[in-house]
Amino acid sequence: MEEVGVDQGARPFGDPQHGVVGTVGACPEPGGLHVRHAGRSGGGVRRVGVAAPAFGYPVRLAASGLLLLLIPLSIAMWPLPATMGNLDRTIEPAKDALIDPQERADPCAGPVTVVTTYRVDAEHEADSVRAMAQVRLFRLRTGxxxxxxTRSLEDPNVFTEVYTLPTWREHIRQERDRTTGEDRKLLARARDLARDEPVTSWHLPA
Structure with a gap:
């Protein structure tokens, strides 16, 4: 398989040196955000004020206020795209991703690897790669x-999308609770550029 693009995506967050570690979508608790504290407390707070002795709080506060005043000027100089206010943020499952969580796996099973194969004609190849770059951002943003x-060496028209989520529950949430109208348009665009309907399979560790 020829690798078209690789991105390791999200990383664990926190400050292991000071005993603060977080994970997203941990089981079995619903809610998705869990932070564990250990060791000495207050390490992060001490870091926040590390620059204070050098400049003093009044100078730092004045600089922050000045930056806030410059925000309207920056918008005038670099306006936001006209489409920013017209994005479809409606949350609903994508039509091609209606999966029953009761039929597949235990909610805490994972990591889950999702594999989708697209067969793309040569004339649509460049557009398909660009569309999948946007799909990549959607997948990483939603979990x-x-x-x-990847691209098949045996059949250059076959492209395979592979992404991983921590648990089956996170995959359900990605498909049902985090897919906006704009995301649905991106997915539809990627499907439309394929010759046939893409085929998806789900995998758990053996």
Missing amino acids: ATSWRM
């Missing part, structure tokens, strides 16, 4: 911890 796309 995937890694994403890559």
